[in-house]
Amino acid sequence: MLIIGLAGGTGSGKTTVVHQIMTELPDTEVGVISQDSYYKETTNLSFDERALINFDHPRSIDFELLVKHLKALKAGETIDQPVYSFIQHNRTDDTVSTHPRKVMIVEGILILTNPELRELFDIKIFVHADSDERLVRRLKRDISERGRDIDEVLNRYQNTLKPMHEQFIEPSKAFADIIIPNDKYNTVAIDVVRAVINQRIS
Numbered sequence: 001m002l003i004i005g006l007a008g009g010t011g012s013g014k015t016t017v018v019h020q021i022m023t024e025l026p027d028t029e030v031g032v033i034s035q036d037s038y039y040k041e042t043t044n045l046s047f048d049e050r051a052l053i054n055f056d057h058p059r060s061i062d063f064e065l066l067v068k069h070l071k072a073l074k075a076g077e078t079i080d081q082p083v084y085s086f087i088q089h090n091r092t093d094d095t096v097s098t099h100p101r102k103v104m105i106v107e108g109i110l111i112l113t114n115p116e117l118r119e120l121f122d123i124k125i126f127v128h129a130d131s132d133e134r135l136v137r138r139l140k141r142d143i144s145e146r147g148r149d150i151d152e153v154l155n156r157y158q159n160t161l162k163p164m165h166e167q168f169i170e171p172s173k174a175f176a177d178i179i180i181p182n183d184k185y186n187t188v189a190i191d192v193v194r195a196v197i198n199q200r201i202s
């Protein structure tokens with residue numbers, strides 16, 4: 001199994017890049033695991049308490065479960081990947097049965113900050129977009145898709161997102177083997193990554 005770790009700040013385009021990479025690749029051979037699925041379960045908290053969580057700090061992620069699931073996939077086992085609700089700020093009761101593929105892509109803002117997880121990646125990719133571009137994309141996406149309003153996004157950006165990006169996410173770029181500039185759509189980089197994957201699955 002080839003395991004690709006794909007990191008980058010919020011709004012850098014990680015999800016979009018993963019979809020572009022997957023286009024024309026058989027989904028029987030390539031699978032995706034999102035770090036977002038592994039936000040810690042916080043059912044003990046009220047909605048208002050959950051909304052105050054710093055979701056850009058590594059401690060908000062259940063890395064232990066993510067590493068365990070990745071090791072299980074590597075060992076040929078099927079896992080129950082949690083499903084996360086951004087609207088509820090919590091895991092749902094659903095899971096997605098995820099079986100091992102020749103190539104697994106793990107994507108998320110903090111995945112290169114965790115040493116145990118980094119060890120499991122054969123290729124480490126960081127998607128870069130400038131912070132103003134990322135903020136604009138985040139605003140548009142969170143309002144249209146994640147039930148947020150402009151104040152929520154901007155407050156979170158100032159209070160936690162930007163400082164956490166600077167403290168944890170940007171420095172993790174140093175661990176990347178490949179950096180994809182993604183202020184504009186970058187078809188050349190996508191083709192290169194797809195070629196590496198094709199080589200592995202053919």
Ligand SMILES: Nc1ncnc2c1ncn2[C@@H]1O[C@H](COP(=O)(O)OP(=O)(O)O)[C@@H](O)[C@H]1O
Pocket residue numbers: 008009010011012013014015016017137138141182183184185186
């Ligand atoms: N290169 C790009 N140029 C313009 N818009 C982009 C680009 N990449 C992604 N987007 C848009 O930005 C928003 C955030 O992208 P997304 O892939 O969800 O980022 P991430 O997963 O890194 O948070 C989405 O609405 C997406 O369509």
Ligand SMILES: O=c1ccn([C@@H]2O[C@H](COP(=O)(O)O)[C@@H](O)[C@H]2O)c(=O)[nH]1
Pocket residue numbers: 009010011014036039055056085086088089090108109156161
């Ligand atoms: O309940 C939540 C959990 C996370 N977030 C924000 O999501 C982004 C990470 O997701 P991307 O798809 O990479 O943008 C992170 O910056 C958290 O602040 C949230 O808003 N609510």
